[in-house]
Amino acid sequence: MNRITMEVARYRPDQEEAEPTLQAYEVPYEREWTVLDGLNHIKDEIDGTLSYRWSCRMGVCGSCGMMVNGEPKLTCGAFLVDHAPGPVRVEPLKSFPIVRDLVVDIEEFLTHLVRVEPWLVRNEEKPIAEGEYRQTPDELDIYKQYSMCINCMICYAACPVYALDPQFAGPAAIALAQRYNLDSRDQGAERRLAHLSSGHEGIWACTFVGECSVACPKGVDPAGAIQRYKLTAAMDWLGTLLPLAER
Amino acid sequence: MSAHLARSGPPHAYRRKASTWWWLTRWPYFAFVLREMTSVFVAWSVVWVLLLLRAAGLGEIQYRQFFAWSASPLILISNGVTVVMLVYHTLTWFNLVPRVMVFRFGRRPIPGPVMAGSHYLAWAAVTVGLAWLLVSR
Numbered sequence: 001m002n003r004i005t006m007e008v009a010r011y012r013p014d015q016e017e018a019e020p021t022l023q024a025y026e027v028p029y030e031r032e033w034t035v036l037d038g039l040n041h042i043k044d045e046i047d048g049t050l051s052y053r054w055s056c057r058m059g060v061c062g063s064c065g066m067m068v069n070g071e072p073k074l075t076c077g078a079f080l081v082d083h084a085p086g087p088v089r090v091e092p093l094k095s096f097p098i099v100r101d102l103v104v105d106i107e108e109f110l111t112h113l114v115r116v117e118p119w120l121v122r123n124e125e126k127p128i129a130e131g132e133y134r135q136t137p138d139e140l141d142i143y144k145q146y147s148m149c150i151n152c153m154i155c156y157a158a159c160p161v162y163a164l165d166p167q168f169a170g171p172a173a174i175a176l177a178q179r180y181n182l183d184s185r186d187q188g189a190e191r192r193l194a195h196l197s198s199g200h201e202g203i204w205a206c207t208f209v210g211e212c213s214v215a216c217p218k219g220v221d222p223a224g225a226i227q228r229y230k231l232t233a234a235m236d237w238l239g240t241l242l243p244l245a246e247r
Numbered sequence: 248m249s250a251h252l253a254r255s256g257p258p259h260a261y262r263r264k265a266s267t268w269w270w271l272t273r274w275p276y277f278a279f280v281l282r283e284m285t286s287v288f289v290a291w292s293v294v295w296v297l298l299l300l301r302a303a304g305l306g307e308i309q310y311r312q313f314f315a316w317s318a319s320p321l322i323l324i325s326n327g328v329t330v331v332m333l334v335y336h337t338l339t340w341f342n343l344v345p346r347v348m349v350f351r352f353g354r355r356p357i358p359g360p361v362m363a364g365s366h367y368l369a370w371a372a373v374t375v376g377l378a379w380l381l382v383s384r
Contacts (some may be wrong), residue, residue: 013259020261097260105260138354160276163265208343209279224346231347 001028004080005087006038008050011098020098023047024087029080035090036064036075039102052102059217062152066102067091072157074217093157095166106153112169113151115195116177121188133185146179146225148218155212155222167200171212171222174203178225181232197233204230282339288332295326341366 006027011020025046027038036054043050054064057076064075069089080088096104126133155171156162162170177196181189196202206226213223266272270280295317302313316322344366345359 011261013261095263095265097257097262099257099260105257160265160269163269207279207283209276210343210346211273211275213346214275221346227343227347228349 001030002081002084003028004038004084006035006042007087007089008039008042008102009089009091009098010050010101011092012049012100020091022089027080031079031081033080034076035066035068035073035078035080035083035088038080038088039075039090050102051100060150062150065093065152065154065157067094067157072154072215074152074154077217093153095157095159095163096153104153108166109151109153109156109170109173112173112201113176115201116169116173116192117188118173118176118180120180120183120186121191122185123187135184139184142184143179143182145220146175146182149176149179149216149220149222150218152217154215154217155220158211158215160209160211161205161207165200165205168205169196169201171206171226174206174229175220175222175225178229181229193229193233193236196229197236203233206230282336285332285336285339288329289336291325292329292333295329337370341370 003026006025007022008025009020010023011017025042027041027046029038034057036057039050039052039054043052052064052066054076055061056063059074059077062074065072066075067073067090068075068078069083070091072093075090090102092098092102092104096106096108099105149172151172153172155175159168159171162168174196177192180186181192197204203226206223208223208227210223213221216222270276299313302309317326341363345362348362350357350362
């Protein structure tokens, strides 16, 4: 069995550690072992005090996002063999406060997420007797890409704007807002736009670096969503200047 | 970093500050900053054209003096760098067009390469038109 060194960030505030440090572990690996498998090996066989988040091991839950050799990745999708002969450096996702070891605090994101109302907003609900809100495959295609987001925070770790300004709602929250704006069943676009088109928090803070879309493990294009959102906001503002808009 | 930008989080959480040199940490970040910096050269090219028009309006002597000034090494080098930066500015923004603008032909979205390609075609057409205008005189 091959072996590789994993340098894992440790931060234990209960042990008066002032800042994170790297701890090296020698782990065995097979060809199909992921970085998450390596961490699980450390946790199970070498050092049970290591803390990190994980759940599904198949790129669906979005909980195992970490920095792998400086790149934001889902550790269940990053293979150790791709980093041989090593070492593989594993750190908590960039830009978020570190709670312990590889666990980050995502409360800020959750606050932003709720504010953009990522659910179907209806001004008027039709009676249940009238049936469901139907949608054609073409209408589904318009927003489907954005519905693939798994809230893994990889895009936030790739975004330098979020790193510099935590008030920025960030790529995933805005892409999810756009996902519902583009949904033919939704009527909440104006409410979301009012929130996202003003101040530090919204779409204008994005400078289109584009790394959020490059890093996304699910092929979502948050950067594109934000730029399209800007176009919509600009057209909306232009519309308010035209006399026809009053009618 | 100002106080209002301080990150929240649990009391014992370790908060990291973004480095001033973040744009040097990864090539895509540097390419982004370079793309933004090209705006300075776009501004300079506009100023140069405005100066050219002003000189043309003032008469032949001023017009020739302007070109003599433009032929000085400093301005030649500046304009050479400006041309490179303008091309970079144009290429990067044209390539980003499909990400921003989604047009549909019937029910299908127009493919990204077609969207970007139409901008390149328009650019080529304007360039050929201007070249024809200048050469044919």
